[in-house]
Amino acid sequence: MFRIAHFIRELDQPTPAGPRRNPPGPVVIWNLIRRCNLTCEHCYSISADKDFPGELNTAEVFKVMDDLKAARVPVLILSGGEPLLRPDIFDIARRAKAMGFYVALSSNGTLIDESNIDAIDEIGFDYVGVSLDGIGATHDHFRRKQGAFEASMHGIRLCLARDIKVGVRYTMTEGNAHDLPALLKLVEDEGIDKFYFSHLNYAGRGNKNRAGDARHRTTREAMELLFETCLDLHRRGIEKDFVTGNNDADGPFLLQWVQRRFPERAAHIEAKLRQWGGNASGVNVANIDNLGIVHPDTMWWHVPLGDVRKRAFGDIWNDLSNPLLAGLKQHPRTLEGRCGACKYLDICNGSSRVRASQVTGNHWAEDPGCYLDDEEIGVTAASYEGGERVVTTPWVRIAKVSA
Numbered sequence: 487m488f489r490i491a492h493f494i495r496e497l498d499q500p501t502p503a504g505p506r507r508n509p510p511g512p513v514v515i516w517n518l519i520r521r522c523n524l525t526c527e528h529c530y531s532i533s534a535d536k537d538f539p540g541e542l543n544t545a546e547v548f549k550v551m552d553d554l555k556a557a558r559v560p561v562l563i564l565s566g567g568e569p570l571l572r573p574d575i576f577d578i579a580r581r582a583k584a585m586g587f588y589v590a591l592s593s594n595g596t597l598i599d600e601s602n603i604d605a606i607d608e609i610g611f612d613y614v615g616v617s618l619d620g621i622g623a624t625h626d627h628f629r630r631k632q633g634a635f636e637a638s639m640h641g642i643r644l645c646l647a648r649d650i651k652v653g654v655r656y657t658m659t660e661g662n663a664h665d666l667p668a669l670l671k672l673v674e675d676e677g678i679d680k681f682y683f684s685h686l687n688y689a690g691r692g693n694k695n696r697a698g699d700a701r702h703r704t705t706r707e708a709m710e711l712l713f714e715t716c717l718d719l720h721r722r723g724i725e726k727d728f729v730t731g732n733n734d735a736d737g738p739f740l741l742q743w744v745q746r747r748f749p750e751r752a753a754h755i756e757a758k759l760r761q762w763g764g765n766a767s768g769v770n771v772a773n774i775d776n777l778g779i780v781h782p783d784t785m786w787w788h789v790p791l792g793d794v795r796k797r798a799f800g801d802i803w804n805d806l807s808n809p810l811l812a813g814l815k816q817h818p819r820t821l822e823g824r825c826g827a828c829k830y831l832d833i834c835n836g837s838s839r840v841r842a843s844q845v846t847g848n849h850w851a852e853d854p855g856c857y858l859d860d861e862e863i864g865v866t867a868a869s870y871e872g873g874e875r876v877v878t879t880p881w882v883r884i885a886k887v888s889a
């Protein structure tokens with residue numbers, strides 16, 4: 487998770503850069519149900535409108551919440567599938583709030599309507615995130631449901647009318663990148679509080695469809711647009727959260743943008759980026775899937791760490807006998823290929839280990855989603871193993887080409 491707005495504010499109101507510190511417990515993204523009314527092209531949970539046996543029941547969820555509290559977890563993001571399809575979702579959320587967690591709802595928004603907005607409001611969710619992967623037909627195509635965009639917009643507007651903090655979550659591929667400018671305009675026009683830009687990660691249907699991932703050039707243009715939009719709003723006195731996920735190369739890329747646009751602030755932003763420290767999967771972010779299996783984050787469903795029915799969450803999370811968890815918790819991580827040789831490793835921390843793992847079979851290989859070129863990251867082909875770059879771009883898919 488990379489908070490663009492935080493760094494943009496630092497340009498005008500710098501605060502001291504301290505050492506990098508991890509919070510006492512991780513943010514937990516909890517897929518409480520896998521059933522969903524949509525079947526999106528990129529969905530990491532491969533959700534569909536059917537029952538998935540073996541999910542945690544209400545009593546089990548409550549018991550796990552007690553374990554999470556004991557493990558000093560500060561934030562619960564209630565997700566799915568579509569969490570609003572779980573009949574006990576409001577009982578779970580109400581109890582989580584009463585226990586003092588920061589509680590967010592992660593929804594596709596199509597089921598937020600007049601029948602449940604009172605309950606959503608009364609619970610006092612700290613944040614409601616609604617996915618919008620484009621405007622109108624683009625979103626409907628991506629989410630494979632006609633009318634999904636209108637339904638999600640209706641849900642967003644109901645939240646805004648109640649002053650519930652609401653954000654748009656957008657996952658970019660080559661197929662919906664053209665709608666980014668219009669989505670950013672929509673966020674401003676509608677008075678939406680937050681824009682979460684997600685890069686595609688290679689999990690579930692997102693892995694199957696990874697040939698559709700954005701080209702590196704498309705990603706660079708999108709990031710520049712995000713930086714400029716965030717800066718423009720900030721300078722007009724409109725403060726919104728702009729956040730990205732699933733690609734921590736965004737940190738070094740922001741630094742290079744600052745070096746060009748505000749060279750006098752570059753050293754400060756670099757110190758702040760080092761304090762942030764890049765990818766935090768397995769450290770500050772954790773995932774519990776619908777069956778109660780713990781993973782380093784939501785994109786790691788192919789690797790189980792433990793079962794909350796059998797072992798307390800904190801015991802699973804702190805068990806460094808698991809080599810994946812131990813490797814993820816190192817900072818900076820011990821990596822190979824371009825990531826291992828990169829001068830920004832301690833800023834980005836090797837970005838997505840999932841993409842590396844899905845494409846090469848090696849958790850510690852370079853992230854093929856890194857969109858910075860060799861010169862920018864201070865490497866030459868000779869300085870990393872084999873001098874070859876792993877790429878997954880649609881035009882040279884899942885192959886190694888000479889750097």
Ligand SMILES: C[S@@+](CC[C@H](N)C(=O)[O-])C[C@H]1O[C@@H](n2cnc3c(N)ncnc32)[C@H](O)[C@@H]1O
Pocket residue numbers: 522528529530531565566567568569592593594595615616617655656657684685686687688689691692693732
């Ligand atoms: C799995 S969904 C669950 C919540 C809800 N059904 C929704 O769509 O917002 C959570 C978020 O993950 C995003 N997501 C799903 N698969 C992804 C992938 N492969 N890469 C990046 N983001 C992904 C979705 O777009 C959504 O914003």
Ligand code: SF4
Pocket residue numbers: 522523524525526528529530531532533534566567568594629
């Ligand atoms: S991304 Fe969300 S809305 Fe789409 S299929 Fe997955 S769980 Fe459902």
